[in-house]
Amino acid sequence: MDALADLLDGPRARGAFLMRSIMDPPWAVRIEDRAPLTLVSMVRGDAWLVPDDGAPVPLRTGDIAVVRGPDPYTIADDPATPPGAVIHPGELSTTPEGEELCAVLDLGVRTWGERTDGSAVMISGTYQMHGEITQRLLRALPPQLVLDGQSWDSPLPALLASEIVKDEPGQEVVLDRLLDLLLIGVLRAWFSRPEAKAPPWYLAQSDPVVGRALRLIHDDPAQQWTVAELAAKAGVSRAALARRFTALVGEPPMAYLTNWRLALAADALREPDVTIGAVARQVGYGSAFALSAAFKRVRGISPQEHRIGGTRTPSDG
Template sequence: MDALAGLLDGPRARGAFLLRVVLDPPWSVRVQDRAALAVVAVVRGDAWLVTDGGGPTGIRAGDILVARGPEPYTVADDPATPPQVVIHPDERCTTLYGEDLSVAMDRGVRTWGNSDVGASVMLVGTYQSAGEISDRLLRALPPVLVLRRDEWDSPLVPLLASEITKDDQGQSAVLDRLLDLLLIAVLRAWFARAESAPGWFRAQADPVVGRALRLLHNDPAHPWTVAGLAGRLGVSRAALARRFTGLVGEPPMAYLTAWRLALAADLLREPDATLGAVARQVGYGSPFALSAAFKRVRGVSPQEYRAATQPVG
């Protein structure tokens, strides 16, 4: 497993919120649903995304936008158009004054907007909970990223567009998996762009550090040391530490600790996983050792983290 595969193994949409949005100008939607991540595919027309404290980002037909939550943002036909609709955490849409718009904006199965045709058409999918996606992946992303239509080639958007308005049996599972595939394809293409890739991604091309990363990712439970890792790679301990830190941005054992705790965080979301089993899987000798490391780095105990990430109700 390479470092990117490890991160992308995290997305698991569960009953994802998916909509085909059809709008005629002027339109402006304030999104404050506090979702962990939103994916917006522009099928027709243009749009702008405006974040609080940030400049506007233009998106056109064929572009894909990924917005990291939970901070609010606005999507509009023009940055100057004032918000007309507010999207709330409970998937409720209202006017700025709180008047319900769910009936007025309903255009059929998973279709929403102010028009049946619309100059702008977007497919919107959201990961409502951080528990649906790897924490380490979220931290690797900028608040907003845009993949332009000439920067990737994928059949997934047309496939999602054809499936999103169907109401067949098992359709929610189909849409969950399509959203996961779309997000993975977008992030893989985005990470491949050298100017935007984090250090650990670029380091995979290095003949020494890339092998080191693969060893750590393939067997995080192994009792790794810098000397042991260097021996497997046929280089000196000092050379590995210097080269790894220079390319990845942190020493090998610090990277391993972060990776182990990221894996532990994902495993803790599984209701049947015991702390002892999680500790063994990620390379800690006891539940106490994992708890101490987890609380030191994340500020909460594994039990507190698990309770906070479980769905309510």
């Protein structure tokens, strides 16, 4: 497993909120659901993504937008159009005055709007992601990114558009997997662009030496890796791996391994029935004491303090 696959394993869609919206101008929808990540596919017509803090971003037919929450934003036919609907947490839609709209604008299976033949059609998929691993991915993304449909050829948007209106057995699982595939495709295409300023850990994956070491760490973080062992499997000397890894990733191999193990541990500790000792063994520490010492040294709090809510998130590359 590579670093991107590991990070995407956290935000995997499970019963994700998917909705097809159909609108006619003038229209504007205010998004206040505080979702950590939302994907918007513009199926037909044009729109504008209007953040509260930043310049409006055009969305053309075929474009895909990924919006990092939880800050609110608006999607509209024109940046000047005032919102006629507000989306709240819990999939609740209201007028700006608070009147519920869910039943009023219901157009059928996972479809919401004014009429079925409206000029603008967009599909939105909302991820509810929490935890240390997914935060590493979110910190690598801008508040809003838009992938131009003209420069990215994929059958996935059309397939999602055709599947979202079906009401068949197992359909939620089908839609979850399609949303995952679309997100992965968009992020890979985005990170490959110079303007994306991809994080060092992503760029380093293409290096034949450092990429191999990263995959080894992510495949088996509990293995008792040393720089010498990683270097041998990567086919270079210990000094060469340490120098090259630090230059490309921004931290030494053992520091990266420690931070990754502690991120995994921080998420595992959120499960109330898992003991600290079990988490320690899962991420490569021989005992609860060893994990606690590393956790306290790097994060400033104990695993138990983290578990009861005293989390302090460290910065990472």
